[in-house]
Amino acid sequence: MDPSLIDWSRAQFALTAIYHWFFVPLTLGLSFIIAFMETMYIRTGDEHWKRITKYWMTLFGINFAIGVATGIILEFEFGTNWSNYSWFVGDIFGAPLAIEGILAFFLESTFIAVMFFGWNKVGKKFHLLSTWLVAAGANLSALWILVANAWMQYPAGMHFNPDTARNEMVNFWEVLFSPVAINKFLHTVQSGYVLASVFVIGISSWYLLKKREEMLAKRSMLVAGVFGLVMSVFIIVTGDHSARLMAKYQPVKFAAMENLYEGQTHAPLVAFGMLKVNESMEEHKKEDFIFKLEIPNFLSYMAFLDANAYVPGIKDLIHGNPERNIMPTTEKIDKGRVAISALKTYKEAKKSGDTAKSDSALTLLNANFNHFGYGFLKDEHEAIPPIKLTFYSFRIMVGLGFLFVLLFIISLWLVLKNKTANKKWFYYSAICMIPLAYLATQMGWMVAEVGRQPWIIQDVMPVSAAVSKLTTGSVQVTFVLFAITFTVLLIADIKILLTQIKKGPKEGGTSHV
């Protein structure tokens, strides 16, 4: 397979996913914030709450539309650009996507029409129910796509069928309730809740800075502050848990994230660090840090809840470590190649009716299938993900996450103590936090996706085996078209949002031409 085709296909998928993720987290979180606000309106009958609800609903609508636009591409790109993948795991991966459509998308799209256009057409309680159902639908759709993504990180509930040459689902509940799936769903949607809270606090701060819409700003800040702070606590818990799951199921990603070259007991966590510019996989060592600030034993504890635990490094995982019973990647590659060859023999023997040969080939295939995907790798170095990007992404995400906790605490303190007036330092900081929240969530996906390269399905299929047989030129053209389209639409989205924020809410709750 042409390496440039693989890289361009990767780039196109990454581009689409990055753009899509600019809009989804705000939808996830803002939908709940709006539902809380409307609930306050229904409970108190205070028309100010209705006005506040309608204002944030307008911003929600602008963001939602472009999220939908970028989302449709992602679903179909599994087929257009990763057609081998679509067959190889379609029996498992397709199901969550279909369920997402049937159970979540329709819920969301049906009730969003009531949410926007039903104020004068349906009863107050039905309208409120619709707003909550939009939030439920948005988060339910996240559940199914994240289950699908988690399955790619930790394939569970399946077996390989040599006759169809694909993986088939044998236990739906193992796919749905795999520990990685549950944690990934919770951690990801929580990141959306935090981002939406930062977004609402940032915009509210702008109004306070301009001394406009103070009631809207303070009430919004209160709702978002509470929501954001509570969710920050949960996100720390799920983030901590995902580190342990990663150490267990994706140890190379974990080692890359920590830039841990040689495994060790009492492994320290690098809280801050800077890596040297040169980065050859073979030479990559601990010494490649220019500087670092370590927390003793913390990595061992984070990975295995035991400060004495041994955390394998990249060297152990790639070259093997007999003492720790870690198989070298070269051996895995050999086993993978045996499995691929056995599948071919099995197919040929089946076709010619040679039962004995097909049975022995099948035995060989089953014995080596755990390493099937490694058979597609050129050499052991291909199994190492980009380290720098993974290392920095993780630290940026975590660092910013703690900064947001501080933001939520201060904003709540200011609102509850009624000290929001003339706090320019806070207003400016809160406004600056909005792009940082987007950066943090993007970095989270960088860790998750860049860190698991070269695998499209962990240990089962590398991206090189999954890609559609297209010309590189075709993918380059669509990449450029997507890049231009999405960028133009993003600019339009930001311009409309900024204009809407500047205009503020009208008496009816929103403003439009």
Next chain:
Amino acid sequence: MFENLSHLALQQYWWVIVSLLGALLVFLLFVQGGQTLIYRLGKDDLQRTLLVNVLGRKWEFTFTTLVTFGGAFFASFPLFYSTSFGGAYWVWMLILFAFVIQAVSYEFRSKPGNFLGKRTYETFLFINGLVGTVLLGAAVSTFFTGSSFSVNENNFSQWETPFHGLEAALNIQNLSLGLAVFFLSRTLAVLFFIQNVNHPDIMVRARKQLLFDAIPFLVFFLTFLAFLLLKDGFAVHPQTKEVFMEPFKYLHNLLQMPVVAILFLSGVVLVLIGILRTAFCFEKCSDYGIWLSGTGTVLVVFSLFLLAGFNHTAYYPSVFDLQDSLTIENSSSSHYTLTAMSYVSLFVPLVLAYIFFTWRALTRKRIDKSELEQESHIY
């Protein structure tokens, strides 16, 4: 319940569901058709805004049905998904682009500071209406005309022309169905506007427009139908599973599946009644044209899908190598996955029920200028 069904029964059940989703999608393409009529029926900004807003409350249903149609195909017939999407790359990419620009256009069109201007978003809506309908129709037609692809022993597929799907546009039958879907979507849109918009000028224009679109629709649809019923079809031998060309295969399918024939003919009659009743009895009976023609559309498209996939027929034929053609048996998911998915499908009536309920709640009254003035969310 479902686990006791044979694999073939589940494959047929899922073909029925995919067919139903496809049929609902074609009906809901009236949104796309309406987008191509904004300037034809709306002569000033208010009129155009009325038309955009009445469509704008339905565009997500079409969009969601398209996504669900794709998801259901992926889950139930993954070999079609991998073969068609990975192979007919350009056709699917053009369709996707057309839908990307649609999704934002409603929301952005009337917003201040929208960067590209109102006219650009209206152009996007037009492009989506034209490209989306013609290409989706042409893509469905390849179920009957075939495509040039191969599938290897590991079921990895490869497109065998460098045009990656664009070659389908050179086939008259494909073009006929593409244009039939385009004019059908406009016809349905006119019927939808007549039912849901309250503006005398738009009504007058819509009434005139109805036959302007209905007649070309009938011409292109009958052309497609003539090709379909008179041509050789892609038959599958029941025992050996060998694919071979059978003269009049789709006509045979229609005659050998009387239920499908009845559905098909009922659908055609309903489409025609919906159009003719509205055209010639406008004052008294124009309100239900969309429902009659819409139901007819669902029945016709549903039966076309059944003709393509049932009665030992290859629904996605390969003209490169007949034996690589896809059938509902050789391209489906496993028994377990289809069983699990079938339980999920039990929610479909619930989904249809709440869509019906909310649809009615929002369209009890025709949309007019006063409603736009009171409304807090405008497209």
